[in-house]
Amino acid sequence: MMQLGNSTISQYFFTSLEQDLHIIIEASRKGSRKAQEQLFRQMYAFAMGIAMRYARDEHDAADIMSLAFVKVFKSLHSFDENKGHFHGWLKRIVVNEGLDHIKQRSKFNDSELTQADEPVINNAIIEAMNAAEIMHFIKQLPPATHAVFVLYAIEGYTHKEIAQQLGISEGTSKWHLSEGRKKLQNKLSSIASI
């Protein structure tokens, strides 16, 4: 009897999940409310984790989620599986909705970064903290700085992409990132000193 390795098993399950997701997406496209609910529940943790990064609290995250998923179901026909994974497509929609949410709360100033000092943050402090604590500090940043920091430091976007998404210059994006890093360093340093 042939024995299956761990990688083979995980690959099998991944393929199986993708196939299931494909079936649910197809049914959701046709307007099946049950399939849409199934898709929402299947993607809830993934999408809520992204929404939480841009929200001040759970209620904000719920607003972002509901608006994002309505958009998902309305524009599901435009999703092309050949161009990328559903997770990436969904993430982009949730991030855009999160950014719209932040934009409603604040304006991005026109300050541009010319030169910035590199903040020094001890990795040990980060490792000692849990995700909720880290998120708590990030949420204390000004909304615009919060958005740029999350986009750059967590989502991995470039300044050019951030500038395009937020309608600001790359210099302004750099300035917000620098501001975010400095403020985070100050807060984490204060915790470390305690």
Place this chain on the structure above:
Amino acid sequence: MNTKKTYEHLITEKLETELPIPEMADAIWARIKVQLDADTDVETVNTDTVISTAKSTTVSTIAIVAGCLIAVVMLFFLIKKSGKKKSNGKEKDHIEQSKKQHKVIFNIDSINGGGGKVIPYPNKQNQITPVTILGAGENGFISKKDSATIMLLPLSQKDTVLDLSITPNKLPALDSVKAIIPLKKPRGVPMGSNDYKIQSVKKDST
């Protein structure tokens, strides 16, 4: 290019794996469902409106076309009717004119009911069309004897015509019948009864 710091990689890793997700799936789905249902209703209403607008447009187009057709048909009949009236008027005028010119009336009874034979025109049975009446007497009246010789002949331009369309079974009143009867010119030497008498020559007895 994105140049993440080491601590930022750590933050990302922690947020992706350890961030607690609040259990709000039911509440959020309820909101999404309400929004989707509302949008579906609006779309349905819009579709219905479009369909009803299209239907009403079609109905109104059909109504307009039908109206036009009815109007055209009515106009056609009106024109036809007025044409008939005009022709009837012309006939009447013509009859009146004939009446004035000739002032001759003949007894139509002699044609139909007086034992005479009416020979209809072959193509138009039961209808007397313009005719030439032959065999009229010297006085202009057709006698019963003469009526037997009446022929209904096709109209020619040279003939004196009687413009009447009458059905033999339902002949109009006598007064309404007008005719132009050609007077037969007397031919030859006029002869009296005296001309046929054989006068016996008296023999001289002496």
